[in-house]
Every structure is written in structure tokens, then in C-alpha cells.
Amino acid sequence: MAPRAAAAAACLVLGVGLLGGATTGFLLTGEDDSPAVSAQTAYHDAAALWHSVPVDRLFPRTLKGEGAGPGGSDRTWTRIAVAPDSGCAKALDPLLHKALRSAGCLRLLRATYVDATQSSVTTVGLLFTKADAEATQALRTRFTEQGLDRRDDLMPRPYAAEGTAAARFGDAQRASWTINVLTDAPVVVYAVSGFADGRTVADPQPAAEAMKQGATTAPAQAGLGHEAQGVADRIERGLRKAVQKSTEQPS
Incomplete structure (x- = not known):
């Protein structure tokens, strides 16, 4: 017992x-x-990434775009220039700057990539805002519901670095673009693409439109919608990985 x-x-x-x-x-x-706690922590941590993460992690020297081209073809992009971190007033078109004003501009980081054939160039930007989660959601809703991300008078500006393949990549050379207001981080990710030979584009087209099957515009035929979207997607993924890593680190 x-x-x-x-x-x-x-x-x-x-x-x-x-x-x-x-x-x-x-x-x-x-x-x-x-x-909920994790989401709040990630959102807060993301705001500090612009000065705490090395540029090679935010903008890798090489981007691999498996299946990112027209018809599922592979793409590779090489970074040719990184702009000094800055404010938004001079780096953004005035109308786009005004459209984003409600979120505030904390920092803008930009880099320009060239494709493997040296025929197209793409500038990608990470706009870190001052907005809280509620304001960020409101901004995204306004952009999507009002179609602000598809207006050609709100196209992002390229970063043309002297002595590179993007030296002639100015406002008149913009061909396709994408703008994505994230809701899980105070960041707006954008990209704008164009021809590396400096030719002007009379009919720029949002990446989502230029990537549609049967699109016949110059940006669509040249795959520039895929260039803008492909580069933006990979930079956004890298940003999310950086946020995840920062939240996993012990405080």
C-alpha cells in the first residue's frame, strides 16, 4: 500500500x-x-531598420528573379548605385510626395539595378514613414481604392547615377512602376523601370497592367512591368526577413 x-x-x-x-x-x-504582440513588435522594429541594417541586406548586390520575367523566364539584376539616405521632398515627384504626406517621411532609401542584358534599369525605394499602424492602413486603403498606385502623374522618380547604366534614367524615361503601401511595417515599397539607352516613353504603364497577357504597350513588350515588379518584390521580401530577424533577437 x-x-x-x-x-x-x-x-x-x-x-x-x-x-x-x-x-x-x-x-x-x-x-x-x-x-498581436508579435505584429506590434515587428511594426515597431521595422521603423528602425533604415539605420540598423546594412545596405547590402536591404539592397543586395545581386537579385535573383527565378520565374520573374515574361512567360516565367528567369531574371537577374545587379545593383549599380545606392543613393544617400534622404528625405522625400526632392526625391519624389511633388504630387506623389503630397499623396504620401499623411504618413510623414522619416527616411527614403533608394538603389538602382540593371538587368543582365544591360538593357533596362530599375530604381527601387523604401520609404520609411512616421505613421502608426492605423494611419498606415488608412493610407493603403486610400491608395488602393482611389487607384493612386496606378496614376502616371504619381510615378516614383528614378535615381540616375552618373557613370552607370542608369546615367540617362530620368523622369522622361520612366516606363513602368509599382507602389505598395505595407500594413505590417511603416514602409512604402516602390520601383520604377525604364530603358537603359535613355529613350523616352510616351505611354508609361503600371506594372500590374504591363504584365497582363496580351498587353501591347512599349513597357509591356519590353518586359519593363516585370522588371519593376520583380525588383520590388525581392526587396520587399528582404525587408520582411530583416524585420523577422530583428524580432527574434533577444532584447
Whole structure:
């Protein structure tokens, strides 16, 4: 009888210990509401990435675009220039700057890439805003519902660096673009593409339109919609990985 009682007592102690451990773990990790806590932490951490993450992580020297080209073809882009981090007033078209004003401009980081054939150039930007999550969601809603991301008078400006393949990549050379207001980070990701030979484009087209099957505009035929979207997507993915890594690091 005594051994059975001892065994029962041991099981009770072990059970209480496991329960206590589980409770402690719950209190320490906040597991029940961790998605909300994690999202808030990630949003907050993302705002500081512009000065805490090396440029080669935000804008890798080479981007691999498997299946990113027309018809699912592969693409490779090489970084040829990085602009000094700056404000938005001079780097953005006045109308686009006005459209983004409600979010505030904390910092704007930009880089320009050239494709493997040296025939197209793409400037990609990461606009870090001062907005909280609610204001960011409102900005995204306004951009999508009002079609601001598809208006050619709100195209992002390119970064033309002297002595590179993008030296002649000015406002008149803009061919296709994409703008994405993120909601899980205070960041607007954009990209604008054009021909590397400096030719002007009379009918610039949003990347989403230029990528449609059967599109016949010059940007569509040259695959410049795919260039803008492909570069923007990969920079955005890199940003999300940087945010995830920052939230995983012990405070």
C-alpha cells in the first residue's frame, strides 16, 4: 500500500510541476496573444531598420528573379548605385510626395539595378514613414481604392547615377512602376523601370497592367512591368526577413 501511495504522490507532484511549468511558460511568452504582440513588435522594429541594417541586406548586390520575367523566364539584376539616405521632398515627384504626406517621411532609401542584358534599369525605394499602424492602413486603403498606385502623374522618380547604366534614367524615361503601401511595417515599397539607352516613353504603364497577357504597350513588350515588379518584390521580401530577424533577437 505504501509504495502505491508514494507512486501516486510522485505522479501528483510531477503533474503539478508540468502544469506549473506550462503556466509559467504561458506567462512568460504570452502565447495566447502572441500574434498581436508579435505584429506590434515587428511594426515597431521595422521603423528602425533604415539605420540598423546594412545596405547590402536591404539592397543586395545581386537579385535573383527565378520565374520573374515574361512567360516565367528567369531574371537577374545587379545593383549599380545606392543613393544617400534622404528625405522625400526632392526625391519624389511633388504630387506623389503630397499623396504620401499623411504618413510623414522619416527616411527614403533608394538603389538602382540593371538587368543582365544591360538593357533596362530599375530604381527601387523604401520609404520609411512616421505613421502608426492605423494611419498606415488608412493610407493603403486610400491608395488602393482611389487607384493612386496606378496614376502616371504619381510615378516614383528614378535615381540616375552618373557613370552607370542608369546615367540617362530620368523622369522622361520612366516606363513602368509599382507602389505598395505595407500594413505590417511603416514602409512604402516602390520601383520604377525604364530603358537603359535613355529613350523616352510616351505611354508609361503600371506594372500590374504591363504584365497582363496580351498587353501591347512599349513597357509591356519590353518586359519593363516585370522588371519593376520583380525588383520590388525581392526587396520587399528582404525587408520582411530583416524585420523577422530583428524580432527574434533577444532584447
